[in-house]
Amino acid sequence: MTTASDGATTSDAPVVRLAGGSSARRPTHLGQEVLFPTRDQYLDVVSALRDEGFETCADLCAVDYLTHPGRRLPEGVVAERFEVVVNLLSLSQVRRVRVRVQVPADDPTVPTLFDVYPGTEAMEREAYDLVGVVFEGHPDMTRILLPEDWEGHPLRKDYGVGRVPVQFKNAPGPR
Amino acid sequence: MSGTSTDAGDAVPHPDTVLPDPVSGADYTEPSDVGTERGLLIETSEGAQELFRRSETAPDELRREAGAVLRLPEGVVVNTDDIDVERSDDETMIINMGPQHPSTHGVLRLMMELDGETVLRTKPIIGYLHTGMEKTAEELTYVQGSTNVTRMDYLSPLHNELVLSMAVEALLGIEMPARADWIRMLLTELNRVSSHLMWMATNGMDHASTSMMIYGFREREMILAFFEKTTGLRMNHNFIRPGGTAADLPDGWEDDVTVICDTVLPRLDEYDELLTGQPVFRQRSEGIGNISAEEALALSLTGPILRSTGVPWDLRRTMPYLRYDEVEFDVIVGTFGDNFDRYSIRLNEIRESIRIIRQVVEKMPAGDYRVQDKKVTPPPRGRIDESMEALIHHFKVFTEGFRVPEGEVYVAIESPRGELGCYLVSDGGPKPYRMHIRGPSFVNLQGMPVMMRGGLLADAVVVCSTIDPVMGEVDR
Numbered sequence: 001m002t003t004a005s006d007g008a009t010t011s012d013a014p015v016v017r018l019a020g021g022s023s024a025r026r027p028t029h030l031g032q033e034v035l036f037p038t039r040d041q042y043l044d045v046v047s048a049l050r051d052e053g054f055e056t057c058a059d060l061c062a063v064d065y066l067t068h069p070g071r072r073l074p075e076g077v078v079a080e081r082f083e084v085v086v087n088l089l090s091l092s093q094v095r096r097v098r099v100r101v102q103v104p105a106d107d108p109t110v111p112t113l114f115d116v117y118p119g120t121e122a123m124e125r126e127a128y129d130l131v132g133v134v135f136e137g138h139p140d141m142t143r144i145l146l147p148e149d150w151e152g153h154p155l156r157k158d159y160g161v162g163r164v165p166v167q168f169k170n171a172p173g174p175r
Numbered sequence: 176m177s178g179t180s181t182d183a184g185d186a187v188p189h190p191d192t193v194l195p196d197p198v199s200g201a202d203y204t205e206p207s208d209v210g211t212e213r214g215l216l217i218e219t220s221e222g223a224q225e226l227f228r229r230s231e232t233a234p235d236e237l238r239r240e241a242g243a244v245l246r247l248p249e250g251v252v253v254n255t256d257d258i259d260v261e262r263s264d265d266e267t268m269i270i271n272m273g274p275q276h277p278s279t280h281g282v283l284r285l286m287m288e289l290d291g292e293t294v295l296r297t298k299p300i301i302g303y304l305h306t307g308m309e310k311t312a313e314e315l316t317y318v319q320g321s322t323n324v325t326r327m328d329y330l331s332p333l334h335n336e337l338v339l340s341m342a343v344e345a346l347l348g349i350e351m352p353a354r355a356d357w358i359r360m361l362l363t364e365l366n367r368v369s370s371h372l373m374w375m376a377t378n379g380m381d382h383a384s385t386s387m388m389i390y391g392f393r394e395r396e397m398i399l400a401f402f403e404k405t406t407g408l409r410m411n412h413n414f415i416r417p418g419g420t421a422a423d424l425p426d427g428w429e430d431d432v433t434v435i436c437d438t439v440l441p442r443l444d445e446y447d448e449l450l451t452g453q454p455v456f457r458q459r460s461e462g463i464g465n466i467s468a469e470e471a472l473a474l475s476l477t478g479p480i481l482r483s484t485g486v487p488w489d490l491r492r493t494m495p496y497l498r499y500d501e502v503e504f505d506v507i508v509g510t511f512g513d514n515f516d517r518y519s520i521r522l523n524e525i526r527e528s529i530r531i532i533r534q535v536v537e538k539m540p541a542g543d544y545r546v547q548d549k550k551v552t553p554p555p556r557g558r559i560d561e562s563m564e565a566l567i568h569h570f571k572v573f574t575e576g577f578r579v580p581e582g583e584v585y586v587a588i589e590s591p592r593g594e595l596g597c598y599l600v601s602d603g604g605p606k607p608y609r610m611h612i613r614g615p616s617f618v619n620l621q622g623m624p625v626m627m628r629g630g631l632l633a634d635a636v637v638v639c640s641t642i643d644p645v646m647g648e649v650d651r
Contacts, residue, residue, distance in 0.1 A: 030345055030346070030348075030582060030584050032584065032585060055472045056472045056473075056475050057475050058475065058477075058587065058594060058596060058613065059585065059596050059598060059611070059613040061598055061611040061613075063600055063608075063609045063611075064609075067602075068602040068608055071581070071602070072581060072582075085583075085585075085598060085611075087585050087596065087598070087613075089594075091472070091486065091488050091493075094493050094494060096585070096587075098585060117473065117475065118473050118474055118621075119473060119474040119475025119476070119618065119621060120475070121621060122617060122618065122620070122621050123475075123618070126617075130309070130310075143302075144301060144302060145301065145302040145305040145650055145651075146302060146305060147302070154307055154310050155309060155310055155609070159310075161310070161314060
């Protein structure tokens with residue numbers, strides 16, 4: 001895992017044909033394959049990957065890039081505030097692939113992967129709960145870790161970190 | 176947040192400062208109230224998390240549900256004819272188990288729909304132990320990070336530390352010295368033994384075998400005593416850190432480890448006599464809580480649960496990390512995916528772990544236990560007394576931390592419960608921009624409704640036990 005030190009995403013990576021005639025680049029980052037489909041291609045790309053032999057979805061999470069907008073992305077990918085990251089695993093090919101889809105802030109929705117990988121059920125609920133990305137078509141889009149009446153999504157970067165005021169003698173005011 | 180990235184964010188207003196409001200559909204642009212009370216009142220809950228009565232659940236939904244919240248796609252694994260959508264509410268009963276039930280292994284709440292004593296639907300309701308560790312991680316430096324993650328899966332803390340350290344090292348692009356890798360292997364394998372012993376103990380308890388409970392804890396105590404000698408703490412060690420380990424192994428560790436192996440191994444045979452061959456135990460575990468390989472893969476289950484269905488998938492073998500490709504061990508695989516298979520897999524994995532530990536004792540190389548990179552690890556204590564530069568580096572590492580190159584990486588290891596993954600995003604600062612832990616317990620819980628469906632309520636406790644959820648990791 002600690003072998004590759006080429007931080008840059010290679011732009012001359014082979015272009016792989018994916019479902020719907022759309023082509024998506026398959027560059028690698030730190031030796032890991034990464035795909036950047038658009039939101040419209042997302043479901044097709046993941047379905048195509050499952051047909052390609054990625055039997056299981058290892059992980060799904062969402063990232064809020066509000067305070068880090070200038071991140072490195074391959075050419076042609078427009079950075080949006082949110083990103084849904086799916087890590088697929090192929091047991092037969094012993095391979096992992098990562099799918100990163102950009103989700104705009106004014107419409108934070110992506111189609112659910114539930115019909116492709118039922119195992120994403122809890123993961124999508126977690127991503128909704130903590131980051132506030134809505135997965136359209138998910139059968140039970142409710143909070144999973146936080147209470148039902150919780151307000152806000154804690155892993156968003158504009159969600160304040162709670163502080164408890166503590167009384168000290170001659171203490172400067174709260175930060 | 177590092178100073179540079181915040182400045183950059185302020186200088187160039189990002190188009191994404193418009194926050195969504197899915198409830199009313201209205202946008203609002205008030206970046207000023209970020210973090211304030213009003214800023215938090217953006218969205219509220221989308222509904223209750225409970226299991227609903229049959230009359231309140233759509234027939235289509237009932238068909239999809241099969242087990243419970245886990246709705247497998249129709250036609251793949253679920254025979255939809257099995258599901259009686261016409262059944263009225265009067266015939267069934269929804270009961271609540273937990274979150275304070277002693278058999279749920281922590282604050283896990285199960286809502287079960289019963290027909291007599293048969294479980295129809297189950298829905299695990301989690302979150303009672305949520306402590307916002309992923310949010311906390313964004314406030315801690317990489318050096319402090321392992322104190323945070325070690326508390327997630329409290330039965331295998333060293334695996335948590337290892338996965339975070341490996342993710343940070345992958346982003347840093349540094350190679351570990353051989354001894355650091357081998358020390359990590361020794362400790363994580365001992366941790367696997369202690370975790371599985373703890374599981375044997377509680378699983379025995381769930382089968383009403385209180386002797387097994389005492390025995391499991393007795394053996395685990397030996398390993399915890401060794402951990403205390405090595406790391407200073409019985410649990411939550413913060414010993415495996417980015418860049419290596421906190422210290423070298425103590426003098427005479429070989430003898431301690433050999434004594435542990437020599438004691439635990441024959442006692443596993445005693446467990447065999449106590450449980451494996453016992454008719455009551457076998458009747459209560461064989462053919463109970465079945466799951467097929469297809470279901471397990473569809474539900475992203477990993478670890479002993481996946482292996483119990485006959486899939487030989489163990490990251491130590493299939494995607495070797497550390498030096499697992501240099502030791503010999505077998506991947507234990509089951510056949511039926513039932514409780515008994517999961518029991519025997521864990522029992523035999525203890526044997527395999529001991530086999531690995533013995534090889535580690537033989538092959539442990541000499542050398543550094545952490546990488547000698549002044550920017551990542553603190554200098555040796557002796558250097559601080561004589562070198563101003565070393566003092567400065569020491570100070571910098573523990574106050575500001577070290578900066579990690581921008582990028583993101585997903586690293587996974589085999590924890591006692593399955594694939595423990597860490598998705599780490601760095602913005603070039605000394606703190607993770609985002610740290611996501613893929614907890615195997617969290618994902619494996621999804622298998623529970625499938626395993627429990629059609630079983631008896633009395634077996635539900637045992638099924639829950641064989642999934643081996645650690646609520647600290649489920650809720651994080």
